[in-house]
Structures are given as structure tokens and as C-alpha cells.
Amino acid sequence: MENGGKLYYGIKEVAEMFDINASKLRYYEKEFPTLQPKKNRSGDRVYTQDDINHLKEILVLINDKGYTLPGAREYIKTRDANRREHVVYINKLKRIKAGLEKLRASLDKQKPQEVQPKQDDDEPEEVL
Structure with missing residues (x-):
């Protein structure tokens, strides 16, 4: 859901994008600690594209996949924990x-020793 290059969106714009009301957005902020849009100087919520993508994920879990709010919250929490764990393993593998x-x-810098084959090994043995 990419939108015309804007960096920030107001709560009304985001509510219209998802066809929900602004109070529901504020409710989801309370229910999902991972959804925390910043506030501007006047105290209005401003959503970044990442916030919008995260909100979309929440709405898909709830509306399309049938998760309850606690279930969706736990799913996101578990997924994020798994991602952090994977990052630890990836960093270890990078160091290895x-x-x-x-x-x-x-x-590769060491000069390999020249191996001279024995004269005896090159000639086949005669079988009587």
C-alpha cells in the first residue's frame, strides 16, 4: 500500500484508507503496543508508511484470518521474537x-609445496 510519496499521514487519511473510523485506530493503538504512530507538535497523530503497513497487517489478522485481538497481539509478539532470534543466528553465521x-x-597466501610424484608410481607394474 504505497501512497504518492508522502512521509506522514493524518489519522483521518489513514482511517479513510481502511474504511474505519478514527476512534478504532486509537483503540488499536491501545491494544497493540507495536502500533505507536508519532505525534506532531500540535499533538496530532502522524502515521508513517511503516505504521500503515503494520496496521494493514493487524487488520488482515483480525478481519481476514479471524484472529481475536489477544490472538493477533500474541501472533505479532511471537513473530517479532522469532525475528530477533533469527537475527542473532544470522549474525553468528556471518561471524563464522x-x-x-x-x-x-x-x-591461499601460503605457497603450496611442490609435490613430486615418485618415479616408481608412474610406471605400471608388470604382471607375470
């Missing part, structure tokens, strides 16, 4: 990869 690349580079 960097170490292996460093090891490979150091091995």
Missing part, C-alpha cells in the same frame, strides 16, 4: 563466515 574467509585467504 568471515572467520572462514579469513582462514581461506591465509591458506
